[in-house]
Amino acid sequence: MPEHNTTRTINDVLFVLYLAFFVSLIFAFRAVTSISVALLLVTGIVKNRNQQKSFFNHNLKNPLLFFCALVFLLQFVSLLYTSDMEQGWKNIRLKSALVVIPLSLCCCDYLNETTRRKLLKWYCLALFCACLYAVFHALYRYSLTHNYSVLLYHPLVSIYSGHAVQFSILVFISLLHLFEALTKKTIVFSKYADLFLIAFFLVFLFLLSSKLVIAFFLVYFLYAMIRSFLFRSINAKFMIISFVSLTVFSLFIFSTQNRISNRFKEIVQTDFHFIKRERFNPGDYFNGLQFRLLQWEFVPGILNENKAWLVGVSPGDAQNYLNQKYISKNMYTGTVARGDKGFIGYNTHDQFLESLLETGVIGSLLFLIICWSFVKMIRERKKAELSFVTILLFVYSFSESVFETQYSLFLFLFFPLFFYLPKTKATR
Helix, strand or coil: CCHHHHHHHHHHHHHHHHHHHHHHHHCCCHHHHHHHHHHHHHHHHHHHHHHHCCCCCHHHCCHHHHHHHHHHHHHHHHHHCCCCHHHHHHHHHHHCHHHHHHHHHHCCCCCCHHHHHHHHHHHHHHHHHHHHHHHHHHHHHHHHHCCHHHHCHHHHCCCCCCCHHHHHHHHHHHHHHHHHHHHCCCCCCCHHHHHHHHHHHHHHHHHHCCHHHHHHHHHHHHHHHHHHHHHCCCCHHHHHHHHHHHHHHHHHHHHCCCHHHHHHHHHHCCCCCHHHCCCCCCCCCCCHHHHHHHHHHHHHHHHHHHCCCCCCCCHHHHHHHHHHHHHHCCCCCCCCCCCCCCCCCCCCCCHHHHHHHHHHHHHHHHHHHHHHHHHHHHHHHCCHHHHHHHHHHHHHCCCCCCCCCHHHHHHHHHHHHHHHCCCCCCCC
């Protein structure tokens, strides 16, 4: 087979594998997601060997890949002092994604502006289908229960990942791509189809009720409007209509009594004195902010008690120590009747704290260096899609332990590199 035909075939395979990754990520087919990433790595190496007669590519010279590899190696070191070897090995299997995901994207020069636009077009279409089905599923459940909660937050996407914030990030990425195309006067599908998708995803984003992602989108929207005004990249009439429409819609949501606005009001009205108690009652409710602030007391306390500030208590033992804290503080730990475990099994919901607890100052510094690698990528590219997606994921990592689940690892590591690559202009 001629070399150019082989290259085209390999590129077609990579395109299909990226689509498989997106579809599996959106619909939460976890096994397919892992398999597609592994195949992306293998196919990328074959592409390298075919085109450059080498297994290596210039994209591999990325600090993010290097520091992710160091974090992964640190998990093996933690086996030397863990008391739960089984959990330690489970942690290593999970965090192998720290190396595999960056390698799968950086191993070849497939990604560029052209391929990225093509892939994002299909990504938007797949996400639209998933959101539409989620709406129909939620409406069907509502018809049976007459409970409005099934139309919002986690229940809305319970048929997929069930995690509204993570799904909101996927929706935000689509909105960001469609808005950027609009401001640059490029078409993703067609003019009216793009506007319809923007409106649809915007409503769905508010239904998902993620405080972080909604706030982040509003910041991006303001930035996009100011940029469009300064560079006159959008018709002034359209810009005014868009701004007024979103403002009225947002004011209606936040000024009326509804479950979406209540989630924001709950945070604004946080009682900070409540978490200062020595002990709690099992019936006490903690909002998201209170629970995360509580972790800033628990983690240093655990590290002090175990004299483990340098290397942590190990990933294998970290959750057991947190569980003991929940029990000692008399927090809700589940009941037999309800069949739940309460706070037992809840991690720190903050990757910096999780790294500090598991692998000490060394691990937390490596995590911060990974975040610095993201900042370096943003400064090199200076592109809105990369900047806003990466900063959102960076902020998200301080409200969730993103290295502790496969799904969040894929989100955190895949999309910044996806919007960043190639490291230099690809030569084809």
